[in-house]
Amino acid sequence: MSNLPATSFQPPLRILMGPGPSDVHPRVLAAQARPTIGHLDPAFVGMMDELKGLLQAAFRSDNEMTFAVSGPGSAGMEACFVNLIEPGDTVVVCVNGVFGGRMKENVERCGARAVVVEDAWGTPVDPAKVEAALKANANVKALAFVHAETSTGVESDAGALCALAHAHGALAIVDTVTSLGGIPVLVDQWGADAVYSGSQKCLSAPPGLSPVTFSSRAVQALKSRKTKVQSWFLDLTLLTAYWGGGAKRTYHHTAPVNALYGLHESLVMLHEEGLDAAWSRHRAMHEALKAGLEAMGLGLLVAEQSRLPQLNAVTVPEGVDEAAVRAQLLARFGLEIGAGLGALAGKVWRIGLMGQSATPRHVMACLTALESVLGEKVKPGAGPAAASRALFG
Amino acid sequence: MSNLPATSFQPPLRILMGPGPSDVHPRVLAAQARPTIGHLDPAFVGMMDELKGLLQAAFRSDNEMTFAVSGPGSAGMEACFVNLIEPGDTVVVCVNGVFGGRMKENVERCGARAVVVEDAWGTPVDPAKVEAALKANANVKALAFVHAETSTGVESDAGALCALAHAHGALAIVDTVTSLGGIPVLVDQWGADAVYSGSQKCLSAPPGLSPVTFSSRAVQALKSRKTKVQSWFLDLTLLTAYWGGGAKRTYHHTAPVNALYGLHESLVMLHEEGLDAAWSRHRAMHEALKAGLEAMGLGLLVAEQSRLPQLNAVTVPEGVDEAAVRAQLLARFGLEIGAGLGALAGKVWRIGLMGQSATPRHVMACLTALESVLGEKVKPGAGPAAASRALFG
Known part of the structure; x- marks a missing residue:
């Protein structure tokens, strides 16, 4: 083991102006360094309740099922798909960059059929094409699209796309990884059903957490499933007992305590700014x-x-x-x-x-x-x- | 939003002597508070290489595929199952506490059949029963067991169980969440094939990361799969291009940068102590x-x-x-x-x-x-x- 490092890692000072992570404020870094406490400690449970309220405010949503997935944005994406999509379902997936392509992968790995609506990289999702795909396919379970494509810098019209989904009886699954906190994300106004984001973009917390929110329609779809959710780690029916249980909260997995301190602090800062x-x-x-x-x-x-x-x-x-x-x-x-x-x-x-x-x-x-x-x-x-x-x- | 907290969360000081998280050393807390840098930054990539070496040492293994899953122990568990187990496979699962039961859930959610070997809570896995189960079932793909049952405080004989698995042509999947760093975990000596752990037990980093290691046999099984891994987020073939790619490392997901600083520091401390x-x-x-x-x-x-x-x-x-x-x-x-x-x-x-x-x-x-x-x-x-x-x- 002699060639192993026996010294601490000291990162260089950077100015982060890439596609994320963004610069993290010293207040958030300091929050992450506060002493670890238990994930079932009453004080921690109180912090989780606050965090839920702060996330609801950031998402502009009253959704009860609003929390942070204990993994990066791609885990949040997967949480949305594995909970709502079952084998044999049809999902219309809009691809106009890397992350739309990743949604397609998720749909297929759920054993579902992805109907892809493609737009050129650098252009937004075309609602007319989406409408045509929704009309051309029977019983579409969900429409999935990226609000803010990190790979190209394009915003698509989330409100219009959610409305199209609902007009055709489909759920709307929306990637807001790069939009949350930076441009309007209006979950309830749009009527978005399953929305995921990331901690490390416009919220400026370190990477590793994925805020998510689910509408009552999404919860209903979850309750009506015929099959078990293929992921135990991301199974919302189990996660809800931990995040939503209040005083009766039951153990599911050990939450990333210090990372959640950081996200909480970054959301407090967002709340202070407005x-x-x-x-x-x-x-x-x-x-x-x-x-x-x-x-x-x-x-x-x-x-x-x-x-x-x-x-x-x-x-x-x-x-x-x-x-x-x-x-x-x-x-x-x-x-x-x-x-x-x-x-x-x-x-x-x-x-x-x-x-x-x-x-x-x-x-x-x-x-x-x-x-x-x-x-x-x-x-x-x-x-x-x-x-x-x-x-x- | 008036009833939202606009104040930082200040955790109470605790003495953590539950089943994890354990107390985190100020050195590790301080490491987590160092400035965030990019997940593709050359300095960060160098840190990841060091982390791999430190994890190999902790696991007593030369396995190339050794890294930290960007999620808690239950994500590490799921990474082992979804990558190695395919629909229709048979897996012998030893259940002598909560976490063996969770392994069974994982097997079934992969579409595989779990043959359960039960032992009373508070007693170790009985190798004789395991041998009988391996003999009674044809083509067992893997034997899965918990080395250190966190729910009961029992150690099972990992070396003997891995040997039984191999004698019957099965892979050995081992939960070392509570054992790594606390009692001997001898991955190469045992011949364990897929091993996962957690950051928040005997390694005393904050919760949220899951060290894993895979043998060459496991890598071979991964390469011989007939179906795609059901989880995109946990797909090892994709993760390897990020963790194992050296200078040619490709983007998969955004790594939890600051949490990895913390794990690195805790492993440096373990290395210093021996x-x-x-x-x-x-x-x-x-x-x-x-x-x-x-x-x-x-x-x-x-x-x-x-x-x-x-x-x-x-x-x-x-x-x-x-x-x-x-x-x-x-x-x-x-x-x-x-x-x-x-x-x-x-x-x-x-x-x-x-x-x-x-x-x-x-x-x-x-x-x-x-x-x-x-x-x-x-x-x-x-x-x-x-x-x-x-x-x-």
Whole structure:
């Protein structure tokens, strides 16, 4: 064992402006370092009740079944599918990026049939195509789509898509991993039935937890299942006895105590700021970044009306080695931005302005760093000045 | 939103001597509070490589496929079953407590047949019964058992059971949630094929991660599958590209960065102490606690030869309200011990001496607190004195 590390890991200081994790506030880091207590301790149970209320507020929902899955966003995604979808079901899945494709995988691994509605990467889900798919297939159990595609920076019209699902008697399963806390996520107003998110995007807690919420329609579908949920770990009927049991709470699994301290703190901070104010801040930082990028001569992939403020897909200029640029940003400034995925690999950078990473400091740091690394490929001095004007007049 | 908490959660100070989580060292808490960095950051990738080596050492295994599942022990359990077991398979499952029962649930939710070998709660798995079951059933895909039953405090003979599995051409799936770091877990020597554990027991990291290790036989079984793994989140073929990919690591899910800092630090501490020294410490603390309990007139449920040092099931004396005692221990001293589960509810307390909770301070705190709360039900002054003699002569 002599070649093993016997020293603590000291992470370098970074500025996180990729597709998540975003920068975590010292208050949240400090919360994670508070002493661990038992997952059935009355004090912890009280904290869980608070957390439920904070998540309901963030989701704009009164759903009783609202909690944090003890795993990352992909576990939250799986929780939605394995609980609602049974073998033989038909699910219309909208694919306009990586995460729609992952939904399709989930549907198929539940033994169900996925009817895929495809849209080009970088464009939103087309409601007309969705309506056609819902009409063309009998007894569609659910419509599944990504509200904010992290792989492309596109927002789809969640309200319209949920309405289409309901008009055809289907449940609406919605990925809000990158949207929750950054742009309006209006679960009850949309009528979304099963919604999952992630802790590490616009909520700015460390990665590892997936907030979820389920409508009464979804609960009814769960109760009407003919088969057992294929995952024991993610079985909502069992999880509810732990998260929803109040004083009679029964043991299911050992909750990630300290991670939940962190998520609680990040939601308290969101509550202090106010959800509307947080949405406005994300929008304002995006406008400033966009002004700076455009002044430098850089373009955005996504058309203006469906651009996510918190995830900016920036077109890599002709003749630029995008990976080398990211490596230089990291080496010179400790600045992390994201690469393109799948069809967009090599073609875009993904610049996140999420949660605690959506500040004027971040916008300016990113623009000056890009200017330093891109050199003569961009117009000198123009970016930060334009961003400053957008921010402060 | 006016009735929402807008204040940070401040956990009370506890002494954790239940069945887990155990007390977390300030070094580990501090590690969790270090700045979050990206899950694909070169510095983070280096930390993951170190973590793999530390886990291999803790498991006493050279298995390449060794990592931490991004979820609690029950996610680790599910990872072992969904990857190795296919619909129609037969699995012999040993049930001598809660967690064996959970294994059976996992087998059935994979569409496989569980042949249950039952032993009384509080006794170890009987190898003769296991052998009979392996002989009586053709083509058994795996034998699954719990090394250290957290619900009863019993150790089963993992080496003998793994040997039986292999003699009958079956894989050995082993739960070491409560054993890893507390008593010998000798994965390669046993020949165990799929082994999972938890971060919050004898490793004394916060709950939420599940170390796992898979033998080359298990990897072969995974590669020979006829069907897709039913869980996308836990699919080892995908996870391996992230954990095992070295510099070519590909994105699967966003790893729980700060939780992994904590696990890394707890494993560095275990490495500093030495695995053999940690096992001896757990044994010595158990001997001291046992001496104290017996001197007070309290008995242990499990026969001496199969008692786990780190999880002590203590018989509740006649006429004592066990829940009231636990409530008093918590109220007076902030001391958490565990209740009995299932068949043992109301009949035993479960006192953990795990990881950082296996110290002379904990032994003495527990005995003096029990004496304070039980009053005339126990012999006054005898417990702590006997423990002190056992510890220091």
